[in-house]
Amino acid sequence: MIGKYDPLKGEMRCILHPDGRLEEGLKPDLSDQSVRNIYRKMVLIRLADQKALNLQRQGRLGTYAPVIGQEAAQVGSAQALEKGDWVFPSFREMGVFYMRGAPLKDIYLYWMGNEAGQKVPEDVNIFPISVPVGTHPLHAVGAGWAAKLKGEKICTIAYFGDGATSEGDFHEAMNFAGVFQTPTIFFCQNNQYAISVPRKKQTAAKTLAQKAMAYGFAGVQVDGNDLFAVYAATREARERAISGLGPTMIEAVTYRFGPHTTADDPSKYREDAEVWEWRARDPMLRLQGYLRGRGLWSEDQEAKIKAEAEAIVNQAIQEAESVPPPEPEEMFKYTFAEMTRILKEQLDDYLAFLREKET
Template sequence: MFNQWESEWVQYITPEGEITPTGEKVWDEKSTEEKLRFYRWMTFIRLFDRKMVVLQRQGRIGTYAPLEGQEAAQVGSALALKQEDWVFPSYRDHGVAMIVGMPLTQIILYWAGRVEGCKPPEGVRIMPPAVPIATQIPHAVGAAWGSKLRKENSVAVAYFGDGATSEGDFHEACNFAGVFQLPAILFCQNNGYAISVPFTRQSASKTVAQKASAYNFPGICVDGNDVLAVFEVMKQAVERARQGEGPTLIEAVTYRKGAHTTADDATRYRPFDEVEEWINKRDPLIRYITLLKNEGLLTEQEERDWEENAKQKIEQAVKEAEAIPPKPSTHLFAHVYAKLPPALEKQKEELLKKEGTYHA
């Protein structure tokens, strides 16, 4: 799967953990600290993701959307952004969220169904995860338009999956971004499936990236499991946007190792051989660790030390999230209507009466 695209995509690190001829200059220009930063973030995000799956299975959070396998796409793209940029994530972009400044505790609270998990700290320009498919893409383009009208230097990024490209919101956003040449990045993590529907059943286009040509702006296909290539492609797209050269559609070809969410059974629609190939031969973290070790930049002990450090931080965030007192049951009726409609007002009264706290 995806093999037909490999002659057309940007790739700097092979699945075997070797630098390609086109990637040598890019790799050599990176400092040791930059190279290790990619590794540290990918490892941290993977360990966080696995912890969240455990919490869901224990009933400590609600349904969760795992991202394991997509770490390189999220780390490479998010590290190319600046603090003034706007981020509009989907429900699988927890890695992006933590890189741009969303505290771990709040990410956990979001998946526990708490509204606190939707509000970023002051100065962190990230919207709440969008669960409806593709609705965040026009929002991002609107933010980019506002930035252009105000003559600001910020870029707006919409993160979405391949399934979102089947929605009208995607095409409307592309059309608007192209017409007004907006500083927007449309970042598609094509993991091959819109829940259970394979990409070949969603689109007759060979790639997502080629769809950009209809809207007269660049579309780039990149190996989404190659963190170095993703970073460089994203960096170039961001620079174009800042210079007033308009939007870019980036297709990061990747794969989610697990199910669509913890409420899904991916074994019912994904071929076993395909899953085995991506897990055993194309893992983004394994290929990058292989490269670092071959270059003498990472030892087994350093790897163990960083994993232990990451696990401690994650456990601390879980403790902090679970120590926050629960909201009253009436919180179910908050944050939707300025004035509750009669039916919901009646339900709220019935709840209060049941709890013995109703006052006429």
């Protein structure tokens, strides 16, 4: 399907429409049981996301970048990956971290300001959060190239936003991936804004997916609020990657319902009417509608799923909050395996300051 939808014409892949109708001749490549499990995870992610926001407002968590509205893009793509694949996230991928198996407690711990929260278990192939916008697609390409040279049948995937496509590093990564045919997926969550900059001001290109064409590989635009379309596109991109067909760029067209981060006030740069228009395309409600249509959803089940999620999330928050705060010395030691000279000097200064304070 990837070659079938021309990004230059703005053709967008959709399987499950906002009104719950399936595109004619198409159906999800997922069993009912899988869809139910995925929906359950989406409910948990939305709740965990909302709680992170609440905790920040209560002063119990630092700055946070909400996921709400982008659950299908994150969950659908992560679901299409295999365990050995490597994920290179930006800063908004709480849903992807959870899907990969990162403990929820550690996700909260990180946003509470403790870097230990980024130490994922050994078998969870996800890199640390990249706050610098657009730098990590290069890492994904490098890792993909290494995997290719080693003959490993895995793919690497970089998650980034529409704003990142204006960064030089993004273009270097795309170029390198095209030249060396690395098994890399460039997964762009086009949530329509880079903080206050709307997508229209980001690029004069009709779509972001078409940028792949300039680098000699496939790009496809999918409805990012359609779990099935995101899953199918990522699955296909992965197949292409591991069978030596090189990189793919996926532009998942979605919307950020909430603020850019907890430090942002979106009412300063966008109209409520626009938000409500997108709210009608809520990825969760769409999936819920699908399940209901198949007799796989009820109010009772929903209440049960929510209660289970609530217990899991509350437990994770409690565990994260019971971890003692890190020693300030750790910030000098965290970045490199061996501290650089300048960091050592800064640590010495800090220790001298502590000694002075004690006397």
